[in-house]
Each structure stands twice: as C-alpha cells, then as structure tokens.
Amino acid sequence: MDIFLTALAELFAPGHFVYLLGGVVLGLVIGVIPGIGGLFGLTILVPLTYTLDPIAAFSLLLGMASVTTTSDTVPAVLIGVPGTVGAAATVLDGHALAKKGEAARALGAAYSASMIGGVFGAILLSLALPVMRPVVLLLNYGDLLAITIFGLTLVAMLSGQDQLKGLLAACLGALVACAGLDPHEGAERWTFDLLYLWDGVPVAIVFLGIFGIPELATILRRDRVLQGESDDHDRRKLVQGMGETLRNWRLVLRSGGIGAMLGALPGVGVTVIEWLAYGDAARSRKPDEPEFGTGNIRGVIAPESANNAKEGGSLLPTLAFGIPGSAPMSILLGAFALHGIVPGPRMLDEQAPLVITMILTIALANVLATGFCLGLTPLLAKIARVRATTLVPLALVFVVFGAFQYNKDVFDLIFLLAFGVLGIMMRGLGWSRPAFALGFVLGPNLESFFFLSYQISGWDWLTQPLVVVCLAVAASIVLRQLLKSYRSRSERGVVPPKQADLAFLVLLLGLGVAGFVSLVSLPFAAKVFPSGLAAITAALAAALVLRAVLRWRESTEQSAWPVGADLRFLLLVIVLGAALLSLGHLLGPAAFILGVGLFFGYSPRHLAFATLGVTSVLWLLFDVATPQNWPAPLLF
Amino acid sequence: MNFRKFLMPLTLAALAVAAPVRAADTVALQVGYGPGGSFDIMARLFADHLGKHLDGNPTVVVENVPGAGSLKLARLIADKGATDGSQIGTISGALGLMPVFDPEGGFDPANVRYIASASKESSYCITPKSSGITSLAEFVKSNGKAGATGKSSSTYTYSAAIKAALGGTYDIVTGFGGGNEIDLAMERGDIQVRCGISLTVVGQADMLERYRILGEIGTVSKGPVTDEPFVLDMVSDPAERAALELVFSSTRMHHPYIVSKDTPEETVMALRKAFAETAADPAFLADAETRGVVVDLTDGGEVEALIEGFRNADPAILQRAREMVQ
Numbered sequence: 001m002d003i004f005l006t007a008l009a010e011l012f013a014p015g016h017f018v019y020l021l022g023g024v025v026l027g028l029v030i031g032v033i034p035g036i037g038g039l040f041g042l043t044i045l046v047p048l049t050y051t052l053d054p055i056a057a058f059s060l061l062l063g064m065a066s067v068t069t070t071s072d073t074v075p076a077v078l079i080g081v082p083g084t085v086g087a088a089a090t091v092l093d094g095h096a097l098a099k100k101g102e103a104a105r106a107l108g109a110a111y112s113a114s115m116i117g118g119v120f121g122a123i124l125l126s127l128a129l130p131v132m133r134p135v136v137l138l139l140n141y142g143d144l145l146a147i148t149i150f151g152l153t154l155v156a157m158l159s160g161q162d163q164l165k166g167l168l169a170a171c172l173g174a175l176v177a178c179a180g181l182d183p184h185e186g187a188e189r190w191t192f193d194l195l196y197l198w199d200g201v202p203v204a205i206v207f208l209g210i211f212g213i214p215e216l217a218t219i220l221r222r223d224r225v226l227q228g229e230s231d232d233h234d235r236r237k238l239v240q241g242m243g244e245t246l247r248n249w250r251l252v253l254r255s256g257g258i259g260a261m262l263g264a265l266p267g268v269g270v271t272v273i274e275w276l277a278y279g280d281a282a283r284s285r286k287p288d289e290p291e292f293g294t295g296n297i298r299g300v301i302a303p304e305s306a307n308n309a310k311e312g313g314s315l316l317p318t319l320a321f322g323i324p325g326s327a328p329m330s331i332l333l334g335a336f337a338l339h340g341i342v343p344g345p346r347m348l349d350e351q352a353p354l355v356i357t358m359i360l361t362i363a364l365a366n367v368l369a370t371g372f373c374l375g376l377t378p379l380l381a382k383i384a385r386v387r388a389t390t391l392v393p394l395a396l397v398f399v400v401f402g403a404f405q406y407n408k409d410v411f412d413l414i415f416l417l418a419f420g421v422l423g424i425m426m427r428g429l430g431w432s433r434p435a436f437a438l439g440f441v442l443g444p445n446l447e448s449f450f451f452l453s454y455q456i457s458g459w460d461w462l463t464q465p466l467v468v469v470c471l472a473v474a475a476s477i478v479l480r481q482l483l484k485s486y487r488s489r490s491e492r493g494v495v496p497p498k499q500a501d502l503a504f505l506v507l508l509l510g511l512g513v514a515g516f517v518s519l520v521s522l523p524f525a526a527k528v529f530p531s532g533l534a535a536i537t538a539a540l541a542a543a544l545v546l547r548a549v550l551r552w553r554e555s556t557e558q559s560a561w562p563v564g565a566d567l568r569f570l571l572l573v574i575v576l577g578a579a580l581l582s583l584g585h586l587l588g589p590a591a592f593i594l595g596v597g598l599f600f601g602y603s604p605r606h607l608a609f610a611t612l613g614v615t616s617v618l619w620l621l622f623d624v625a626t627p628q629n630w631p632a633p634l635l636f
Numbered sequence: 637m638n639f640r641k642f643l644m645p646l647t648l649a650a651l652a653v654a655a656p657v658r659a660a661d662t663v664a665l666q667v668g669y670g671p672g673g674s675f676d677i678m679a680r681l682f683a684d685h686l687g688k689h690l691d692g693n694p695t696v697v698v699e700n701v702p703g704a705g706s707l708k709l710a711r712l713i714a715d716k717g718a719t720d721g722s723q724i725g726t727i728s729g730a731l732g733l734m735p736v737f738d739p740e741g742g743f744d745p746a747n748v749r750y751i752a753s754a755s756k757e758s759s760y761c762i763t764p765k766s767s768g769i770t771s772l773a774e775f776v777k778s779n780g781k782a783g784a785t786g787k788s789s790s791t792y793t794y795s796a797a798i799k800a801a802l803g804g805t806y807d808i809v810t811g812f813g814g815g816n817e818i819d820l821a822m823e824r825g826d827i828q829v830r831c832g833i834s835l836t837v838v839g840q841a842d843m844l845e846r847y848r849i850l851g852e853i854g855t856v857s858k859g860p861v862t863d864e865p866f867v868l869d870m871v872s873d874p875a876e877r878a879a880l881e882l883v884f885s886s887t888r889m890h891h892p893y894i895v896s897k898d899t900p901e902e903t904v905m906a907l908r909k910a911f912a913e914t915a916a917d918p919a920f921l922a923d924a925e926t927r928g929v930v931v932d933l934t935d936g937g938e939v940e941a942l943i944e945g946f947r948n949a950d951p952a953i954l955q956r957a958r959e960m961v962q
Contacts, residue, residue: 043671043698047684050926137824181704183811186786195711199703266820267813321823322843323816330816331671337928344842407701448811455809456781456826627695629664629722 007356010055011364019056020361023063024368030064031071033621034212034395035204035402037084038065042331044626046338054339055357061335062315062361065328066118067369069307073110074373077103077300078225078383079395080215081208085271086307088207089278092434093292093299095215098225100295104234104381108241109297110304111370111377116245117256117305118366121312124260126359129348132264132320139265142461145449146470147262151272151442153474154279156481158434160293163485164547166435168508168540169426171533173439174446175515176201178530183448187526189519196411201419203271205403205412206440209419212399214427217569220392221562225384234381238374244297251281251298252305259306263313263326267449270310270326271441277306279438283477293434312362319343319355389600390610393572397589397614400576404585405622408631413577420573428561429504430496447529494559498552505545512538572596584633585622590615663687663694665893666713668706668727673814674836676700678754678891679726681929682911685920689910694722705789707731707743710894714747717896721903724751726893730790730886732943736954737883737961738788745943747897749904750936752911754891757930758854759794759884760838760864761831762847764822769829772850772865776804781827783818784810790832790886791818793961794853797883798831800960801871834890835861836930854887879956882949889939908936 010016023045030041041064049057072083077094090110097106128135152170159166179190180200191197219225245252255277262273281302282292290296314326322343324330336343341351348355383391403416426433453461461467495501515534519527575595580588590611597607622628665683669675676698683696690696701709706727713725732745763769769780776798784792787810795808809827812818815837818830831853838844838861849864857866868884871877895907914920915933924931 039671047680136820140824140826141821181786183786183813186704186707186788195703195708195715198708267817317820321820323820327670330673334677334927337677338926342842344846346842448813451811452809452821455807455811456821627662627697629662629697629699 003353003356007353007360010353010357011059011360016056016059019052020059020063020365021368023060023065024067024365024372027064027067027365028071028369028372031068031083032074033402034075034081034083034208034399035405037072037086037204038068038328039331040626041065041068042328042335046331046335049335050338054341054354057335057339058354058358059361061332062311062358063365063368065332066308066311066362066365069304069311070111070114070118070366070369070373073107073114073300073304074380075395077106077110078380079219079391081212081395081399085204085207086274087303088211088271088437089274089303089434090300091211091215092278093294093296096293096295097297097300098384101384102237102295103225103384104237104377105241105244106297106300107377107381108238108374109245110241110300111373112242112245113252113255113301113304114308115366115370116249116252117259118308118311119363120253120256120305121260121263121309122359122363122366124257124309125312125316125362126356128264128316129320129355132316136264136317136321139466140461140464141449141453141456142464143466143470144265144267145446145453145461146464146467147268148272148442148445148449150470150474151276151279151438152446153477154276154283155435155438156478157279157282157285158292158438159432160291160430162430162432163481164540164544165430166432168537168544169432169435170439171537171540172508172511173436173441174443175439175511175530175533175537176206177440177443178447178533182522182526183444184451185523185526187522189522189526189530190515194411196407196409200444201415202406202412203441205406205415206419207437208399208403209416210423210426210433210436213416213420213569213573214423214566216392216396216399217424217566218427220388220569220572221565223388224386224391225388234378237381238377241297242374245301248298248301251284251301255281255302255305256309259309260313263310264316266317266323267445269441269445270307270314272445273310274303274307275434275438275441277302278434293432308366312359315358315362319347319358389596390602390606392569393593393596393600394610394614396572396576397592397618400573400580401585401589401618401622404577404580405628408628410581413580417570417573417577420570424566424570425504428496428563428566429501430559431504443533450529451525495556497558497561498548500561502545502548505541505548509538509541509545512536512541581631582634585630586615586619587633589618661692661694663690663696663721664699664723665696666699666701666709666723666725668701668703668709668725670702671700674834675706675726675891677927678929678931681920681924681927681931682754682893682914684923685914685917686910689913689917691906701725705786707741707788710743710748713894713896714743717748719896719898719900719903721895721899721907724893724895724907726754726891728790728886729753729889729892730788730793732889732892732939733882733886733946736946736949737793737958741788745940748894749897749899750889750939750943751893751895751904751907752915752936753889753934753939754893754915754931755834756888756890756932756934757835758852758858759790759832759834759887760852760861761794761798761829761850761867762822762833762838762843763829763850764825765846765848767822767825767828769850770848772798772867772870773802775806775829775850776802778828779805779807780829781807781809782829782831783812783821783827784808784832785812785814785818786810791815791830793883794831795829796962797880797957797960798851798853798867801876801880836928839928853884855881855885875953875956878950878953879960882946882953882957883960885942885946889934889942892939893936904936911936 072087075081075083076087076090080095082088094106155170317323318329576592579592593611667679687696710727734741782795851867
C-alpha cells in the first residue's frame with residue numbers, strides 16, 4: 001500500500017502530471033488520424049525523453065501509447081475510416097449506428113468501454129505480475145495455434161447470411177496475407193518481382209482500403225453520414241451509450257480479458273485481438289438484438305474494450321521478460337535501456353515503485369482520455385451532419401496521406417486503390433469484409449505457429465489440454481453454425497446483383513487456380529500453406545459458381561449497387577494520388593482540396609480554411625514533429 | 637473576414653511556403669529492420685549526431701524499411717538508391733557474404749558503396765541455465781534444438797555451420813518472428829540454444845545471470861566473457877576451420893552503412909569522414925554509453941577490401957562454407 005501511495009504521489013507531482021497530460025493529448029491526436037498509430041507516436045517521443053527522469057519519461061510515453069485506441073474510434077464511427085489498425089472492427093457497427101443518427105450513442109459506448117477495458121487491463125496486469133512468468137511460459141506454439149484455429153471459426157459468426165461466401169472471403173484474406181517472402185525459406189510468393197511486396201501489403205493499407213474507401217464513397221453518395229433529420233439529442237445519446245456499456249459489463253470485462261491476455265502473449269499480434277473480441281461478441285448475440293454489422297452496440301463495446309486492455313497486457317512480457325509484446329513495446333524496451341531500467345524478473349522487486357507507477361499511468365491515461373473524448377463528443381457528433389462534399393475530400397486526404405507515409409512509394413497508393421476497389425466490390429455484392437479481415441490477420445499466425453509447433457514437438461501439441469479444449473469448442477461452433485444455416489436455408493432474403501456476383505466468383509476461381517499453379521516450383525515448406533489455401537479458394541468459388549448457375553432462374557429480389565457513384569469516388573482517389581505524387585506531400589493535398597472545393601462550390605472562406613487547415617496539420621505532423629525524407633514531386 | 641484581402645493571399649502564401657519543403661536538406665538513415673531492434677537503436681544514435689559532421693548540417697532522420705532480414709533495403713539501395721548521399725542504409729553484415737553463400741540471392745555488395753561498419757563485436761551461442769546444458773560440445777552431440785528466424789539470418793547460418801563443422805546432431809527450428817521469440821522459446825524449454833546474439837544484448841538486464849554463454853562466434857577472439865570457448869578453436873582441420881571462419885566473418889562488418897554505387901567518390905569520402913568524426917565525438921560517445929550501445933567503427937574502404945577478400949578465397953573453401961550453411 002505504501003508503494004501504491006508513493007507511486008500515486010509521484011504521478012500527480014506537477015512535473016510529472018504535465019507529461020502525462022501532454023502524452024494523452026498527443027495520443028488522442030495520433031489516434032484520430034488514419035494510418036498512424038502508437039508506434040508513430042513513440043518514435044516521435046522517445047528522443048524527447050532522453051533528458052527526462054524515468055517517471056516523467058514513462059508518463060509521456062505510456063500516456064500517449066495507451067490512448068491512441070480510445071480516439072481512433074472517432075473516425076471509425078463518424079466516417080467509417082479506422083483511425084488506427086486497432087479500430088477496423090469498430091467501423092462495422094459503430095459507423096452503422098452513426099448512419100442511423102446514433103453516432104453519439106456509439107461514441108459514448110466506445111469511450112466508456114475503452115476506459116473500462118484499459119483500466120481493467122491495468123488491474124489485470126498488476127494482479128498478474130507475480131504469476132506472469134509461469135503463465136506465459138506455460139503456453140507454447142501449440143496453444144497459440146489452437147487459439148488461432150478457434151479464432152478462425154469465428155469467421156462463421158462474421159459471415160452474415162451466406163456462410164460459404166464468408167468462408168471464401170476469409171480464404172481470400174488469408175491468401176492476400178501470404179503475399180511476400182515466406183518465413184522459412186525466404187521464397188517469393190506472389191510478389192510479382194516487386195520489392196515492395198516482400199514484406200506483404202501493409203496491414204494499415206489493407207484496412208484503409210477495405211473499410212475506409214467504401215465508406216467514404218457511400219457518404220459522398222448519400223450527401224452526408226446521417227440521412228434525414230435527427231433529433232439532435234447528442235448528450236442524451238452519449239449517456240445512453242455509456243449506460244449500455246455498463247449494462248454490458250460482462251462483455252466489457254470478457255473482451256478486456258481477451259485483450260489483456262492475448263496482448264501479453266508475444267507473437268499473437270495486436271490486429272488479431274480486436275477481431276477475436278468482435279467475433280466472440282457476435283457469437284453470443286441474442287435473438288432480439290440487431291445483426292452484427294448493422295449497428296449492434298455490443299459490436300462497438302467488445303473491440304474497444306479489448307484494444308485498450310491489450311496495452312496493459314503487452315506491457316507485461318516487456319517488463320517481466322524484456323520481451324516486447326508488440327512493436328510499440330519494443331520501442332519502449334529501448335527507452336527502458338536509455339533510462340537505466342533493467343526489465344526482467346528482478347524488475348518487480350528492485351523497481352517495484354516504478355512498475356506500479358507505470359500501471360497507474362496506463363489506468364489514469366485511459367480515464368483522462370475518456371474524459372477528453374466525452375467532453376468533445378457533442379461537438380464531434382456534428383461531423384455526421386457535415387455536408388459530404390466537405391467531409392469526404394478532407395477525410396480522403398488523411399486516408400491517402402496516411403497510406404502514403406508508410407513507404408512513401410507509389411505502390412502505397414496503388415494498393416490502397418486496389419483494396420479500395422476490392423472493398424467496394426465486396427460491399428456492393430454483399431460479401432463479408434469482417435470475414436476477409438479475420439482471414440487476413442489470422443492467416444500468417446496459422447502458418448507460422450503450425451510450422452513452429454510441428455518442428456518443436458511433431459504432432460504432440462494435439463494432446464495438450466488447452467489445445468483439446470480450444471479445438472473442441474471450435475468444432476462445436478462450426479457444427480452448430482452448419483446446422484443453423486442448414487435449417488434456415490430456405491429463408492433467403494435480398495441477393496446481390498446476379499451477373500456481377502457471378503463475375504466476381506469466376507474471378508476468384510481464376511485467382512485460386514492461378515495462385516495454385518504459380519506456386520508449384522517453390523520449396524515445400526514455402527508453398528504448402530498458400531497452395532492449400534488457393535485450392536480451397538478455387539473449390540469454394542467453383543461450388544458457389546455452380547450454386548449461382550443452379551439458382552439463376554429463381555426470381556429473388558436483387559440489391560442495388562450504385563456502381564457509377566463508386567467509380568466517380570475512385571476517380572477522386574486517383575486524382576488525389578496523382579496530385580500527391582506530382583506536386584509533393586503538402587502542395588498536392590492543398591491543390592486537391594482547392595480543386596475539389598472549386599468543383600463543389602465551397603464558399604471562398606470555407607475553401608481557404610479547408611486548404612490552410614489541412615496543409616498546416618500535415619506540415620506540423622509530418623515535417624515539424626517528425627521530419628521525414630519526402631520524395632521529390634514528379635513535376636519539379 | 638474579408639476573403640480577397642486576407643485569406644486568399646494567406647492561402648497562396650502558405651502554398652508558396654509549402655512547395656519548397658522538400659528532401660534537399662534531410663538525410664535519411666534507413667534501417668533494414670523494424671523499430672526497436674539493435675540496428676534501429678544504433679541508427680538512431682548516429683542520426684542524433686551525424687548531422688553536425690556533414691556539410692550544411694542536414695537533419696538526419698531514421699526510417700524503418702523492414703523486409704527479408706534487411707535484404708529488401710539492400711536491394712532498394714543497390715537498384716535505385718539516391719546518389720547524393722541523402723539516403724544511407726544499414727543492413728545485415730551477412731549480406732556482404734551473399735556472393736559466397738547464395739550467388740543467386742539477389743544482392744551483390746559490389747553494387748553498393750560501404751561507408752562504415754559500426755561494430756565488430758563477436759557473436760555468441762547461449763542457453764538458459766535451466767536447460768542443464770553445460771558446454772557447446774555437449775549440446776552439439778545432443779538431440780536438442782537451436783532456434784533461428786529465417787534461413788538467411790545469422791541465427792540460422794551460425795547454427796548450421798557449427799553443426800556441420802563439429803558434426804552436430806541437434807535440430808534447427810526456423811521461422812521464429814525475431815530474436816525475442818527465440819529467447820522466449822528457450823525460457824519455455826521448447827528449444828535449448830540460440831546462436832547469433834551480440835554481447836550488447838546478452839549484457840542487458842540480468843541475462844548473464846540466467847543464461848550460460850556456450851561459445852564465442854567470430855574470427856578473432858575478444859577474450860572469454862565467462863569461460864566459454866572460441867568456437868573456431870574447437871575445429872582442428874585447417875580447411876574446415878577456414879570455411880567456418882568465412883561463415884563467421886560477417887561479425888567483422890556488423891552494422892554496415894551503405895549508399896548507392898553511383899554516389900560520387902568525393903561524397904562517399906565525405907560520408908566516411910563524417911562517420912569517423914561522429915564516432916570520435918565525445919557527445920556521441922557519452923550518448924552511446926547512456927544507451928548501452930558499443931560502437932567500434934571500421935572504415936568503409938576496409939569493409940570493401942574485406943568483402944573483396946572473401947570473393948578471392950580458395951574455391952574449395954568457398955564451396956565447403958556454402959555447404960555448411962545449407
């Protein structure tokens with residue numbers, strides 16, 4: 001208790017608290033901007049901490065890193081663009097709620113879930129500290145593999161009405177994740193002789209393309225996020241959302257537990273966590289709730305709680321082993337060394353006050369961030385009522401810029417566009433994008449965990465208790481879902497446009513076959529996993545083509561897909577990309593906003609504000625705060 | 637607010653200011669690995685001090701370009717690196733041996749210029765004390781497991797070469813996500829040994845209390861840290877020893893910094909001089925000590941000569957070295 005009070009007093013000392021506040025504010029700003037996340041923030045901040053004392057330094061660093069996942073909800077809910085890769089799952093239900101005029105409710109639920117999740121993660125961290133080492137050491141690659149397989153069965157929950165299409169979408173996601181050098185032989189798989197693809201397509205670019213681009217296209221078509229009049233009772237809705245989080249406290253703690261536990265296991269990867277929490281919540285949907293993906297508040301609460309809790313979790317192995325649970329944590333580990341702090345088992349005795357201070361920092365940062373966000377929400381919720389012709393170009397600049405700053409390579413833009421097209425097609429044709437995302441994040445884990453556990457213990461991992469439990473639960477889920485879909489097979493609702501859907505299926509069939517054939521000459525270990533996937537993809541696509549042909553004559557209602565509007569939006573993305581490349585990273589976006597503003601007839605004042613505002617934010621963040629070597633514009 | 641009088645000129649002024657903010661006055665120090673690792677830490681250390689030893693005192697920024705154990709960055713710089721000294725890359729030292737081990741591997745060190753190598757420390761094989769293994773000789777003849785990341789990484793090449801040279805019977809588990817994951821698997825007892833870890837890392841935290849150093853990997857011994865043998869000395873056959881020495885020689889050019897081959901000679905020289913001055917700068921040295929980084933600079937010219945030497949080695953020894961890391 002003494003240690004606890006000392007730590008608390010240290011944290012609230014004016015010289016330290018200021019840094020915590022500063023870190024939290026910066027973390028919130030970074031979270032809102034698509035494409036960058038906590039890692040970006042840490043690379044800015046670590047050099048600034050060289051001269052600080054350890055408590056001030058870690059107040060700043062942890063304050064920042066703990067809260068990017070609170071504010072990344074804002075763009076996710078309001079404009080359907082994930083603020084960090086950790087918010088992609090929040091987009092599904094959060095943005096659906098915003099479209100119904102419930103943005104404030106979704107945000108209220110999200111922030112409070114983030115806070116409780118974050119604080120719960122921190123508490124779990126402090127309780128687990130003494131037993132952490134044995135627990136982490138107990139779980140081996142076989143267990144991780146079983147957890148991954150269990151995670152994959154959640155695809156069934158995220159597939160919407162059509163299970164087979166959901167499965168195919170997941171296979172496609174996993175196939176995309178296989179592109180790049182394989183982890184064993186270093187053989188090139190589907191890299192098309194592009195160095196860019198050696199490390200695969202960046203996760204953030206895939207998510208921005210799959211989720212962000214289609215949503216922005218929809219907003220532009222609909223004129224604003226929120227259609228029709230709303231009653232403008234944002235404060236009341238905010239409180240309603242918070243109340244819903246509290247009522248769903250079991251879900252909050254359960255998702256927080258998933259986040260903290262998986263965050264503590266090095267190698268699982270942070271992008272996996274929120275999707276598992278989301279799928280887990282979807283699994284327990286009650287019959288009277290809305291479908292997940294159509295605006296179910298529990299679909300907002302679960303991933304938000306999990307992704308704030310994981311920060312606490314991933315600090316665990318960093319402290320207890322000196323083994324970082326995530327990339328931001330490896331930067332933090334470097335910062336430990338700078339400040340003469342020695343992570344490892346002894347840290348818990350020798351540096352106990354500092355450890356407690358860090359845990360408190362995480363908890364306090366979460367509370368502060370939620371306070372800030374709640375205070376700002378009535379203002380932010382109005383974004384849903386801003387005209388799309390203003391909102392979409394501005395948001396698009398940040399999405400495209402966020403993608404481009406990854407490698408500053410033209411392929412950043414090309415792949416953003418390509419995945420944007422894929423996202424638009426999947427949305428238009430009623431394919432599950434969450435299933436794709438789950439396949440994409442879990443695919444690489446499945447491959448690498450399988451090979452590692454096989455090399456270490458052959459097939460013995462199959463007899464481990466946790467593996468048996470995980471696989472049994474997974475099998476029962478799949479069986480139940482199969483039965484359910486068999487029973488409800490006669491109730492088919494609206495189907496997507498038939499011709500386009502068939503064309504897409506044929507494309508996937510071709511992709512599966514071509515993928516399989518192209519891998520034939522690779523070493524066995526490099527090709528076995530992607531070849532298997534390609535074969536399953538081709539088989540599923542063939543089955544669906546057959547089904548589509550057999551059902552061709554059935555007269556069912558077809559959903560509309562406004563292809564023209566989507567194509568016009570893609571043109572806008574191309575124009576912005578071209579401006580960015582030809583005029584440079586500041587002038588390009590500025591010229592784009594000017595041009596778009598003139599085209600849509602902004603008022604002169606509005607035009608000047610938009611152009612200046614966007615340019616100065618980009619300049620402050622990407623030139624002043626983080627000087628970077630931007631490629632020279634093509635035109636001069 | 638009057639638009640014509642005030643905002644429009646301001647907008648144009650902002651655009652005019654924005655336009656020239658370009659690459660010209662920054663130097664990018666690109667790291668072939670992700671943030672947080674030893675290459676990243678070393679590059680960030682240099683980035684903080686290199687600028688003041690370069691003409692015009694440019695801002696030096698660190699960029700991470702991870703991929704294929706830094707082979708991606710090496711290829712990027714060889715193929716289309718900037719030739720004005722504004723793009724410097726730090727890559728695996730082992731890539732300097734690529735023509736020897738994997739001529740088809742896609743990178744030839746002759747296609748870049750070496751500015752410097754920042755370290756020539758030995759590498760080590762370690763095992764957790766809990767594994768019960770007391771010596772390298774004991775492990776080599778056991779049916780234990782050594783951990784490695786990819787097959788082109790030093791964690792694999794060192795383990796494979798030691799196994800070949802000493803007639804080992806152990807297995808090598810590949811595919812770990814990074815050195816940290818290998819360490820965790822050792823703690824768990826899934827595997828027993830990791831070869832290819834630097835003293836900077838071994839010296840961190842309380843690792844020396846929990847781990848036993850089994851052997852020193854290098855071409856010249858730095859003297860034992862504990863009581864571990866120098867691995868080369870465990871091989872008596874001269875040809876075998878020469879081949880193993882070739883595999884280990886990447887330790888002599890650890891943390892190399894490279895630029896495009898088409899960089900003018902005077903720019904290469906200026907960069908080499910700037911690195912040498914930085915490494916002797918008292919502020920830099922003090923900073924290195926705070927961050928726990930050991931810097932032992934070798935001039936780029938020397939590194940290039942070293943690589944040329946490998947290429948001209950006895951073909952039989954080259955062949956044997958190649959077999960060792962298969």
